[in-house]
Amino acid sequence: MLDRESTFADPQIIAWLKDDFVPVAFDQWYVRRQQDAAGDFYRKISGQGPRNNFESTTQGFYLATPSGKLLAYNNNRGPWRIRNLMQQALEQQPAEFHAEPIKTDDRDEQFTRDPPPGTVVVQVNAKVLGGYSDSDSTTNNRAWREIFQNAISRDNLWITQGEQRSLAKGSFPTDLARRLARFHLVDNTRGEPPMWKLEEIKTIQMTVDDQGHLRGSVHLETASGHRGFVGDVWGQLKMKDDRLTQFDLVVKGRFWGHGRYTEGAPRGKFPFAVAFRLAAGDDVADQVAPQGTKGWLDDYLGR
């Protein structure tokens, strides 16, 4: 979030990325583990930097030639640092760096997350609606704090073909309700969030009537009570030939607590909302697998 709103909103960086680089973004948790051509190429590049232990995170920015020669690396935030990094790479690039395209297209199936056929992608955005004070932050930088505290997060929800058929019959599938709650009613506005365990769903009610009106409520809470969410559900769906053509939904309520990577939440119970809509399909982010599929696709899909 912070990088998207700061570094990748910088005009010089955007211009360089369009003209002089091929930009690629991914979750290194997968790629550093993959036993395939992509994993080999990534480890070749990152292995030349300081984060060359592939048993732990290798996150950061890597600028390399297409043959895999690392020219610059850092894991720092801020447009000025990335501008310097890009300048360094452009100055160090060899006059000639011809490389052959990697032709191998094998994929390590253990880390492959493709949606089942007929799945629709729903864009999910969450926001903390209030409750922050200046001290509720992991950073003292005012500009970054404002970005965090006004952040609208982004993830994708998958709805399978079978679940769309159930919705068309006026039934909200249990697996979909659980998926929506466990993996998408999370405060991911400050970092990678903890998902809800099945037993942390205290109550969940989702109904759809013959007009496509979605109504419901949800209560999620950890055993310790340190993290939770209680909210209401309101929405509208439309179907055509057993396929969703509209899935507009808002869940609004009170959230409390934080996870290991989402510190700096407002104190106490704070207003929080999550909105859902069908992805337009014109954004590369629509192709990103839901964060909830990380490491266990079957658990995400409830199968």
Place this chain on the structure above:
Amino acid sequence: MTWSLMLVSLIASTVTQDADRPLDEIEFRRLHQELNPRDELWKTIPWRISLLDAQRQAAKQDKLIFIWAMDGHPLGCT
């Protein structure tokens, strides 16, 4: 109370009212619109999400590769 303090209080009160407003048709429409970020500059960048696709394009066009590798997907986790 000065005018500026009164204005700040009024704005804070409005924000609190919106945050506490119960979810009904009007609030649903307001939030659904508010939580739909548009015109974000990072989206104008021609991101790829496959490292091999990026390598192939870079090799063909003699360009450098810019890798943004994070814990969680940079374009969709948070």
